[in-house]
Amino acid sequence: xxxxxxxxxxxxxxxAERNRGWLxxxxxxxxxxxxxxxxxxxxxxxxxxxxxxxxxxxxxxxGDQATTRDAERIRATGAPAIQINTGTGCHLDADMxxxxxxxxxxxPGTVLMIENVGNLVCPALFDLGEAARVVIFxxxxxxxxxxxxxxxxxxxNVLLLSKTDLLPHxxxxxxxMIDSALTVNPGLTIFPVSxxxxxxxxxxxxWLRDRADVARLAA
Amino acid sequence: xxxxxxxxxxxxxxxAERNRGWLxxxxxxxxxxxxxxxxxxxxxxxxxxxxxxxxxxxxxxxGDQATTRDAERIRATGAPAIQINTGTGCHLDADMxxxxxxxxxxxPGTVLMIENVGNLVCPALFDLGEAARVVIFxxxxxxxxxxxxxxxxxxxNVLLLSKTDLLPHxxxxxxxMIDSALTVNPGLTIFPVSxxxxxxxxxxxxWLRDRADVARLAA
Numbered sequence: 001x002x003x004x005x006x007x008x009x010x011x012x013x014x015x016a017e018r019n020r021g022w023l024x025x026x027x028x029x030x031x032x033x034x035x036x037x038x039x040x041x042x043x044x045x046x047x048x049x050x051x052x053x054x055x056x057x058x059x060x061x062x063g064d065q066a067t068t069r070d071a072e073r074i075r076a077t078g079a080p081a082i083q084i085n086t087g088t089g090c091h092l093d094a095d096m097x098x099x100x101x102x103x104x105x106x107x108p109g110t111v112l113m114i115e116n117v118g119n120l121v122c123p124a125l126f127d128l129g130e131a132a133r134v135v136i137f138x139x140x141x142x143x144x145x146x147x148x149x150x151x152x153x154x155x156x157n158v159l160l161l162s163k164t165d166l167l168p169h170x171x172x173x174x175x176x177m178i179d180s181a182l183t184v185n186p187g188l189t190i191f192p193v194s195x196x197x198x199x200x201x202x203x204x205x206x207w208l209r210d211r212a213d214v215a216r217l218a219a
Numbered sequence: 220x221x222x223x224x225x226x227x228x229x230x231x232x233x234x235a236e237r238n239r240g241w242l243x244x245x246x247x248x249x250x251x252x253x254x255x256x257x258x259x260x261x262x263x264x265x266x267x268x269x270x271x272x273x274x275x276x277x278x279x280x281x282g283d284q285a286t287t288r289d290a291e292r293i294r295a296t297g298a299p300a301i302q303i304n305t306g307t308g309c310h311l312d313a314d315m316x317x318x319x320x321x322x323x324x325x326x327p328g329t330v331l332m333i334e335n336v337g338n339l340v341c342p343a344l345f346d347l348g349e350a351a352r353v354v355i356f357x358x359x360x361x362x363x364x365x366x367x368x369x370x371x372x373x374x375x376n377v378l379l380l381s382k383t384d385l386l387p388h389x390x391x392x393x394x395x396m397i398d399s400a401l402t403v404n405p406g407l408t409i410f411p412v413s414x415x416x417x418x419x420x421x422x423x424x425x426w427l428r429d430r431a432d433v434a435r436l437a438a
Contacts, residue, residue: 004223036255036256036257036337036339036360037255037339037360037361037364037367037368038255038357038359038360038361038364064367064368065340065367065368065369065370066366066367066368066369067363067366067367069363069366069367070367088340088343088344088370090309090338090340090341117340118255118339118340118364118367118368119309119338119339119340119341120255120256120337120338121284121307121309121336121337121338121341122309122338122340122341124307125307138257138359140257140357140359140382140385141255141256141257142256142257144286144288145256145257145337147285147286147288148256148283148284148285148286148288148289148337149256149283149284149285149337150284150285151284151307163359166359166385166388166389169385169388170385171415196390
């Protein structure tokens with residue numbers, strides 16, 4: 001089993017590097033968005049696309065076990081989107097992304113958001129070829145989850161602590177949540193945000209614009 | 220890959236049937252509790268153990284990637300608990316449960332709660348030998364998740380819709396959430412509950428007492 005797992009991951013890694021090269025060659029900033037189901041990935045994407053629309057073109061790859069609902073929600077914002085259904089599969093892989101890139105053809109100098117299957121475990125193991133990994137974690141999920149699901153938080157570059165508008169109604173301490181995330185990964189860039197009130201979004205948009213500029217200028 | 224997956228699942232199934240026999244032979248009601256991370260499994264267990272303490276003895280198997288926090292929280296209620304850490308693994312399997320049963324030795328006629336790794340995808344594929352599968356799904360996770368993660372909801376017997384105390388602060392319709400769950404699995408028994416306010420818990424406790432009686436009398 002371990003030998004097979006290693007072989008699968010090694011084949012995935014080669015395909016991921018190919019995707020990474022293709023994206024870098026076009027100056028496309030690709031982000032792998034990962035979270036539990038219901039942390040608010042799609043809502044955050046809808047708002048980001050609407051808020052940034054004129055400055056920054058965003059296209060989206062949507063991963064779910066079933067339905068095309070999320071791709072439809074994204075298309076309603078005017079952004080191009082491709083849906084991948086994984087069936088019983090619990091994560092996207094580099095091969096699925098390669099196929100989606102062929103269909104989506106993100107324009108040079110734009111941003112590609114890859115919304116992974118809602119799962120705080122498996123997607124952490126599979127590199128897709130993204131430039132950075134963004135974990136969206138809802139403040140309703142509790143302070144200690146980074147310690148209990150360390151692989152995902154260790155694999156991430158950015159942590160969006162979502163649904164902060166609910167904090168007044170929860171028995172959760174935002175600082176303790178940030179501290180547990182930094183305990184497992186001191187290098188995390190953390191943005192507390194609310195896609196409903198807009199709180200914290202300007203910092204996230206700033207990060208996104210900077211990284212998109214870097215990707216565009218490096219191509 | 221498909222052949223290997225089938226072989227792994229078939230070996231797991233045989234071990235699960237052995238566990239099911241062992242549990243039935245002792246009159247122990249075993250429930251497999253599954254959810255996303257942070258849906259409130261442990262909080263609901265703590266409250267259920269405290270509320271039912273005198274009527275119904277409960278012991279617990281806790282599954283997490285890392286830490287022994289949940290087992291410690293359960294032991295603080297006075298109930299016996301065993302922690303299983305899966306490392307990068309995304310679910311419990313029947314072999315892990317068999318090893319935990321040897322250590323935990325649940326008393327005849329009691330209830331065994333198996334808190335699976337927080338994941339709405341993988342645990343649905345692995346029978347542990349439980350008498351019933353209980354999905355805990357927080358109302359903060361959104362109305363459409365049963366449609367997007369159908370395997371878990373199809374595999375379940377009971378659905379606990381948790382954190383109903385947050386409903387006044389969410390843009391979520393409880394009835395639409397119930398309807399999406401029943402669309403993928405019309406046979407689901409559904410209990411909306413709040414472990415904080417206690418709302419809905421008496422119906423869940425009633426179900427639990429009935430099922431525990433049946434398991435005890437059948438042994």
